[in-house]
Amino acid sequence: MVVPVISRKRGVYLNLTEPTMAAMSVNTKMLNVLQKLNLQQAFPNFEREKITPDIVCRLSTHEMEILGVSSGIDGFSRLITFLKCTGNNTSRTVLDCFFSGVAKYGIPNKVRSDKGLEYVSVANYILIQKGPNTMVTGKSTHNQRIERLWRDVYEGVLSYFYNLFYFKENEGYLDPLKLTNLAALHFVFMDEINRKLQFWAEAWAGHRLRTVNSSPLSLWTSGQLQNARQELSEGKGKQYGAGL
Template identity: 25%
Template sequence: MRKAHRLKRRFYCAKGPNNIWHLDGYDKFKPFGFCIHGAVDGFSRKVIWLEVSDTNNDPKLIAIYYLDALKRIKKTPRILRCDAGTENSVVCLLQQFFRNEATDHFAGSRSVIVGRSTSNQRIERWWGTLRQQGIQWWINFFKDLRDSGRFNELDQIHCENLKFCFMNLTQTHLDRIAQQWNVHEIRPQHNSDAHYGKPDIMYFLPETFGAFDYGTVVDKRDVTCCKDMYSVPKRKFDKFSELAYLPPSSKVEWLNNFAISLEKSYLEEKECIVIGDFNYDILKHDNCSKSWLDLMQSVNFSQLVESPTRPDLQMPVDADSALNLFLELNDLVANSYED
């Protein structure tokens, strides 16, 4: 039938910037604990946001992406296109709230279009672009860590360490991809009436392309109020705040400085795990060992590792051995939690 020209392909075409935003989550990273979420403007194909966190299932987290975009752009789109997942429940209500007093046909509840994720054309197409722009490298990298046995996706300690080491780095990479995409030249497409050019120029200067901005101006106070009521801040992976070195000749001075750091973490209610070789022989019960134990008890710390992590004292401490020791310590900590 296609050869007989009885089937006609439907072409997508948005009227102008902020006429419709397409948002969705990208799950190819999910097996490693990294969940990417993005939104794309239907007219200009400009990336509105591109964020990575440890979940895409929290409606309040998706809401913060949306509200941060409104605060930055100072407008809400005429239509929001998403799937029927529960993670979009809050953002749909917020979109209807900001469009409640609009006078056009898409005011209020009509400002949200919910449908199958595979039919969300603009964002689904852009996920392919994201993979081509370098996210596939990260997927292969994490797969290599898993296949080589250095990362166990069923081990919570391994997963948290992976997020700590790579979450912020991945976000920086995503920011760079979005920035480069928004200023690159989109070429004309065959058999398509879609506009072409640079996404940023099409978005901010729609008059150049015979279009105009369909966005609805939002009150900054309303955005701030909604952020306080219906969103949660994006989780920060900054539990490991410092690397401390203990010189053999200055145990007392070092212990005082270390106590200040622990007290700060304790008062800020940050989760903290102390890992290292502190050269305190707690079996001798001397002043230094007693001070160390008193400090640990004052911040409610308990000992998790009770067996030697490096029984061979002659083992060379090079990079590979340090990595193996680190992974072995992860297993010991995990087993201690289970016990």
Template identity: 30%
Template sequence: MGLTYKEIICFLGLHHRILISERTLKRKLASMNLYRRKNKTSLISVSEFLSKLIMADGMQSGYRWMYQRCLLAGYRVSRLTVSGLLSILDPEGVELRRRKRLRRRKYYAKGPNYLWHVDSYDKLKNYGICINGCIDGYSRKIIWCEATYSSSDPRIVAGHFISSVEKLGSCPRKVRGDRGTENKRIEEIQSVLTNHGSFIYGPSTGNQRIEAFWRHLRMECCQFWIEFFGYLRDVGHFTGDILDKNLVQFVFMEFVQKDIDDAVSVWNTHRIRPTRNGGPSGKPCILYCLPELEGTKDYSTQVDPDILGICRNRCLFNQNNPGDTDMLHLFKLLMEENELSSPGNVDEACDLYQTLRHLANYEIYNL
């Protein structure tokens, strides 16, 4: 354990009521062939032990921690020796720790459509707009990213999935998502289309591929809308009730989706730099459509059109899912009665929102 003589004596006295001097302790240790500087473990044995730790849970550990693990495992070795061996066995890790960097695990996907990552983005959910997306794990190409009225209805999320499968003409080998109820229908459909269980559950925070895209989407698109809707809330034009959320969906959904589409287009055509954590470099759209350039192939699975049609009947699609139909009819009626036109930009949409909000409140609450 690497205890000093003084620590051993105190431990024996306080916990075992054994009182001995340091000289007696040294004599006892010598009689048991226990020495601090003698009988060192061979470097080969220590190297093998350290190599196993580096390949497992010790890849982030420094030499002090590894030295302590050697002692606990019964190896007699100095801290300086452990430090030197780590410099030889894992120079990259030593350099990363010197720079206070973590070594990330390597991501692995064989090729396009080998693994899709599905997740929901809830930063605009408080304002009635939910975003659901999917990214190809190998190429990082966005398969879909849709602003919807709900991200918790499994039929809506499954509708995005089926639409993408129909467009592709095949389905991915595997799909990964969190354990939310919204992914249950995709799991069922994926199992039917591939004839085997091919849905992987995992925490949303570990869904690293799509989490990287969410950061991009926040910066390029959603931050504007977070601040915009936050302003409406701060000045009293949004209270979070059913009327306000449905009105936000009715007026602003189209503009939010357009900004999302623009962000997706930029993402799919930007160049990914080489990294140490695995994965090819290049433009996602090229990596997805031309996997042969990287020496791999498309791993999608062909689907039966009849089975796909049956699965489609279990889904909801954006055009068939207008949210609250009563509110939708009310807003359209108010626009017709007051000769209000559809907005062409965000400023016009903001004016329409405030006008409809006033008219709808008067119509419903006589305010």
């Protein structure tokens, strides 16, 4: 998703002589979203989509120094279930982000992601909880819901920090090869990024989706009620108990 300033394989610093062109290339890729597909899900929580691109990041020779963003979105309502900036993208960190969404919205029936190793713990968890065929993996470009979300998140929040970090690096204020610089970057900016991400996610939940003329939060709420009515009509009401 971004042009790294460090090569992971060789650990060589890339001298970007034309940073503006590099930024334009990134923006072009971010805006190059596939055409919308007709992939309406049956109910909320039917399929949770997630992926973790390192949009706001500076790669170093140490994997732990990545500043990345993790997100989950409900496939039916487009409600964001979690959106968080973290200091790394290890499997455990992604699982913790996933659990924050589970705590608020429950365990999804299915999860979709790409084939990155950072999703191994999430895959193990969902397969244990929901059984086989509940973890769908594939190319991130085929995950249309999350691709569209990341375009909007980048434009609404992350592009500011991305351009700011590039500016600081080009002016010599930030050296991505120095661990002290990266630690300071995390300390100063991570909370602010998360604050803006949370504010943006709350606004997203209440904004009207043009195709359905309703907000993600409204779709989620009505879908949960519809799920409950269907389960009761199918004779599954015993698990809810009886109120007299």
